Amino acid sequence: MAEGFARQILPADWQIASAGLETHGLNPLAVQVMAEKGLDISTYQSKLIDPEFLQGCDYVVTLCGDARDRCPVVSGAVVKQHWPLIDPAQATGSKSAQLTVFRQVRDEIEANMKEFAITYG
Template sequence: MLSRGQVAAPPAFVRLAAHPLRWRLLTELAHSDYRVRELVARVDQPQNLVSYHLRLLRGGGLVTATRSSFDGRDSYYHLDLDRCAHALTDSGAALHPALRRVAETPIPPAEQQWSRRIAVLFVCTGNSARSPIAEALLRHHTAGHVAVSSAGSRPKSRLHPNAIRVLREIGIDIPSQRPQHLDTLAGATFDHVITLCDRAREACPEFPHRTRRAHWSIPDPTAAEDGDQADYLAFQRTAADIDTRIRHLLPVLTATDQEKDQP
C-alpha cells in the first residue's frame, strides 16, 4: 500500500516499450523476424545501440532469439506477441481496474464474410513439414476463405509422416497433399508471402504486385531425427508455434482484405 505522496513505478512493459528506439524495434518485429543487421538498417541506428536495446527487450521477455539455420553466425529475433498482450493487460490494470482486458481471449478466427479472396503463400525448403502445416492451419482457421498455398525451394518427394500426424491430432487431414516447387508458382499473385525457413528465405524469389513479405524463423522439426524416427515432440512444438503465429496473422489478413475493398 502506497502512502500519500508516493507514486508507483510504471510497469516493466511501460518502461521497456516507452523508449523510442525500443518501440521502433518492437514495431518492426511485430511484422517479421529479423537479424540484427536488418534491424540496424530498418531503424537507421548503430549496431551496438540496436544490440543493447535488443538485450533489454530479451531480458524483459518480450523478444527471443534463435540461431539462423542458414548462417550459424546470425540470429533471428522474434517478438512474443502473446507475452506483449499479457504485459499490456497488466499495465492497464496497474493504472485502473477498468482498463483490464482479458489477454487470454483468443484472436477471433476470420469467420467474417471476406469481401475479396486474400492469397497467402508459405515457403520452406522441403515443403514437407513447416509450410504445409502452416498452409493447413491457416485454411482451417479461415474456413477456406483465404486462398492459401505452400511451396519449397527444394521440395521433398512427400510430406513428412509426422506433419500429417500432428495435423490429424487437431482434426485436419492432408494425406493427399504433395510438396511442390516454388517454380510452379511463377507468375502467381500473392498478397502475403511468408518464409518459415532461414534457408528458404534466401532462395525465395520476389513476387510482383506489392506482395507483403514476412519471415518466421522456425527450426526444422526433422532436424531432431534419430535415424528414420523423427522426434515427434519437435513437430508438436513446431505446430504450436505456427498456430500461435497464424492466430496473430488473422487480423493482418483482415486489414489486407479491407484495404483491397477500398476504392
C-alpha cells in the first residue's frame, strides 16, 4: 500500500522501491482497499529487503515495529523514518472486520505519505 501511495504522491522522478523482511505475496485485501482509492496495486510483488540497495537510498521508511527493529543498518546519510502502524495482515475476525483494519492502515499510510511529500518531496 505504501508503494502505491508513494508512486501517486511523490515526484515522478523519484525511484520508489518497497520490500519487507519476508515475502508473503500480495494480500488481496490490500489490493481491494487500494482499488477503493483508485489505485491498482495488483501487479506489485512482495520483495525481500536488499541491504546493499538500502545503502544507496536517500530515504528509508519502516512501517511496523518489527521492520524498524529488524531492518538492516543503513549509513548515517540515509534519512530514516518509522511509521508505527499495525500490520493489517495480522487482523483477525470476519472479512468485514479485516477490511476495516486494512482501510484504517491504508488511510494512515496515505496521510503519512502526504506529510512525507510535503517535508521531503
